[in-house]
Amino acid sequence: MRRADLERSVNTASSGGAVTLQMVAAEAGVSPSTVSRILNGTARVKESKVRAVEAAISKLRFTPDPVARSLARGRSMSVGVVTQSLGSPFYGEVLSAIEERLIRANYAALFISGHYREADERRSVDHLLARRVEGIILLNSCLPEQELVNLARGAPLILTGRAVTAARIHCLDVDSTAGARLATDYLIDQGHRRIAHLAGPADHADALQRLAGYRKALSAARIPFAKELVVDGDYTAAGGMRGIDALLDSRQEFTAVFAANDETAYGAMLALHRRGLSVPKQVSVIGYDDLPASRFTIPPLTSVHRATAELGERAAEAIIELIEGRTVTRSDTPSTLAVRESTRSLRR
Amino acid sequence: MRRADLERSVNTASSGGAVTLQMVAAEAGVSPSTVSRILNGTARVKESKVRAVEAAISKLRFTPDPVARSLARGRSMSVGVVTQSLGSPFYGEVLSAIEERLIRANYAALFISGHYREADERRSVDHLLARRVEGIILLNSCLPEQELVNLARGAPLILTGRAVTAARIHCLDVDSTAGARLATDYLIDQGHRRIAHLAGPADHADALQRLAGYRKALSAARIPFAKELVVDGDYTAAGGMRGIDALLDSRQEFTAVFAANDETAYGAMLALHRRGLSVPKQVSVIGYDDLPASRFTIPPLTSVHRATAELGERAAEAIIELIEGRTVTRSDTPSTLAVRESTRSLRR
DNA sequence: TTAGGTTCTGCAAGCGCTTTCATAAGTGAC
DNA sequence: GTCACTTATGAAAGCGCTTGCAGAACCTAA
Structure with a gap:
């Protein structure tokens, strides 16, 4: 088969083909029902007919019409x-x-x-x-x-x-609580006590779970929950920037930030950078979702990875x-x- | 029809799916053809019937079946x-x-x-x-x-x-040449002469165009093209990192990098950062595509914006x-x- | 050879909608 | 009131495929 022919057979096999199952049946000398049965394996068909039909199918380049099939x-x-x-x-x-x-x-x-x-x-x-x-x-x-x-x-x-x-x-x-717990536990484990949380939109179940996981981790470590360390976000980088700005403007002290998702973390890192705070030297940042890009941020972002x-x-x-x-x-x-x-x- | 009768006898505004045009016709006391014509506006229908049909449609919550429609x-x-x-x-x-x-x-x-x-x-x-x-x-x-x-x-x-x-x-x-030209011209305009290019995959038309635009800009500015400043990439951040590493390892001098796309630029910036080179202080970096995330990289990335x-x-x-x-x-x-x-x- | 089973396989009736085609109804004009 | 003509509407034939049903073909055992 020449290259051009090959391409044609591959690509136009199924295209606008006016080829119908009826035509295959005629070509093979059997009834449409038989063709259908062979196609779908819904009944045993004599070997000789199977071969005839298969030959007809490939000769005519037949592909069943999914629309007709769906309807039927x-x-x-x-x-x-x-x-x-x-x-x-x-x-x-x-x-x-x-x-x-x-x-x-x-x-x-x-x-x-x-x-x-x-x-x-x-x-x-x-x-x-x-x-x-x-x-x-x-x-x-x-x-x-x-x-x-x-x-x-x-x-x-x-x-x-x-x-x-x-x-x-x-x-x-269904549950992001555990992931949030993982992130927060890790920060705590690294010695952080003043951990801010840039939350997700309050009408998202998973955002609330992340907040809940954060709180759980704190209380498990007997760190009092400080609501002034939690600021609302919206799962966007711009939201993350605003969050950090708000935190810094209100003179909160914190050594780490747990962002509700990676995009928020990106914004947070940029805002910190703008304020002259180095990540991770002065502030540790952790995200959620582990987007592919997070391996390449500066610095590469620690994040809760989801499969x-x-x-x-x-x-x-x-x-x-x-x-x-x-x-x-x-x-x-x-x-x-x-x-x-x-x-x-x-x-x- | 058996089905239609069944539905009718049950006589419910049954939940969405099972209602057919036939049923609407029966309910409105007209023929299916008429309903179809009203639905598609393919013929004038007497006002009173139009109303009857519309009433039936909303009473039965009828939506035409796209599969049947497609087939017909x-x-x-x-x-x-x-x-x-x-x-x-x-x-x-x-x-x-x-x-x-x-x-x-x-x-x-x-x-x-x-x-x-x-x-x-x-x-x-x-x-x-x-x-x-x-x-x-x-x-x-x-x-x-x-x-x-x-x-x-x-x-x-x-x-x-x-x-x-x-x-x-x-x-x-079809043409990325102009965009690449824009980027490179800008760098030249800012006084850069040694501009590296992290190219895209050679089997992509647009990658070649970007390279072409880069070369055009150079020659327009009478800057000799130095092939050692061009390294292959693959439109990924990892490729961008490898590109910078290769450039640096072979001791090329450059003050700017034009990356074939933003992801490549991300990798490039990270690699530069790792090598202790500051962007943009020591090296300027420019990308292509202007992904939403590019507003939030550190530093925010200059990039060719596409609509x-x-x-x-x-x-x-x-x-x-x-x-x-x-x-x-x-x-x-x-x-x-x-x-x-x-x-x-x-x-x- | 024949009855009683098994397999095959074709016929025809749909699936829900569109679209001729032909009939019925409506309109003027004479 | 009739004729020629326009317009509204229904009957029915599909679109391409699946499938229940029943007849045809083929076996096997007696």
Whole structure:
């Protein structure tokens, strides 16, 4: 086969092909039903016909039309994925994994973003439902719990970052408390006592969990919680800058900062730098999510690492299970701490 | 029909999914054709029936099934988008814009990634074609030109970052040369003469263009091109680090670095930092793409800014035009330079 | 050879919607 | 009031594939 032919066969095999299963049947001298059965393995077919059909298929370059198939089977073979932001590196990794896993199981993934806004998210979900997706993965949804429960009657749901118990809902990676605890414990372990926390948006379950983990770690170490060391953020770098500025302006003393996510930490590091404070010499900084870029910040950021690819893969697997009516056994993916150079020990 | 009767006898405004156009027709006392015509505005219908049908629709909460619709119309109403990496922040922004625009035009977007690998990309395209997308947007495709030309026979194509002239192909944002020129000119303007370039992968059209722009700027300023100041990279931060290390190890002198993209620049800045060289005091660094994170690096990175959202929107618009058989008038989006703190003037 | 089972395989009826095509209804004009 | 013509609407035939049903073909045992 010449190179050009090869390319044609690879790429145009399935394209706008007016080739239908009917034509394959005619070519092979069998009925459409038989072709369908061979295609789907839904019944035994005599060997000779199988060969004839296979020959016809490759001769005509037939690919079954997924639309017709969906209609006939009453299944769209697609699942919706609502991400908060297609652009975020954190979600990006998760999405890749979801995509990969779903394709492998012959589902199409419809990605759509919610922009961290309730109304947008609702609109996105409606859109997906109108497209007849068979299930929906909601990454860190911010919809009210009751609404999610209702939604689940229409299509099974996978939720990340929050815990909702209801039929046809499965939650993954529900608890950030442990991760936050890990980060804070580490700082404490390194001798820090005055640890600030740049929190995430208060309407996000995971942001609250991170705060809770921080508090737990403090109290376990008998360090009194100082609310003036906690400032609100919004999971953005700009928010992180504002947080540090606020802390410094109000003359708080602190030797370490636990940021609710990496982006916040980036902003924090920049703000500290601007104020002439060196990281980690004067202030240790720790983030959450361990974005790929965090290996390359100056200094490289210590961060709570989440198994993003694994999370995505599990989400995809879980939605498939749910769609196919099986039950999913819950299993959170543990977080670990990626220790790099933005933190240092106060002990000597 | 058995099903329709069943639903009717149960007589519920059943939860979304199961309502068919047939049921709406029955409820409104008209024929399915009429309902369809009202839905699509394909013919005039008497006002009273329109109202009856609309009432039935909202009473039953009917949404037309896109699968059935696609089959009947012979149009999938979906377009494929091949990105190189779902996780990359640069593509993320573009994708968001594409998504938004496509949805607005009632198309579904199927995102899938090519991982910068020819084989993966080919597989992705095949997958999309098998899904019967009506058009494909290829973001920085690395497939050979001939193959793209063939592909275009199957479905119209939008290409970014490269120029291929053929029927049913439209290219956008084809030239990075100007952007690279902008960056290099700026450095020269600031008095730099020894400017290193951390190049992108040689099999990427845009990487070569960036190199070309760099060379053009040099020669325009009568600065001899020194090939030892150009090192290969791969558009990653790790590659940027390796690049700087190589440069420094071979004892090259330079006061500025033009990185082929922002990620490379991040790595470069870290490597310089590790070697004790201050940015911008001793070395100026400039990137390309102006990722959102670049405002928050230390120091904030000067970078060639691309109108990502606009690019995405145009790509979406272009594919729609092509699908609907119209012609697209080419128009590149201009790049600008976002000057921040990673560069400084050598003049005084 | 024949009854009683097994396998195969084709027919035809959908899946939910669109779209001719033809009929019914409505409109003027004469 | 009739004719020619426009307009609204329904019946029915698909779109390409799946699947229940039943007949055909093939076995095996007696």
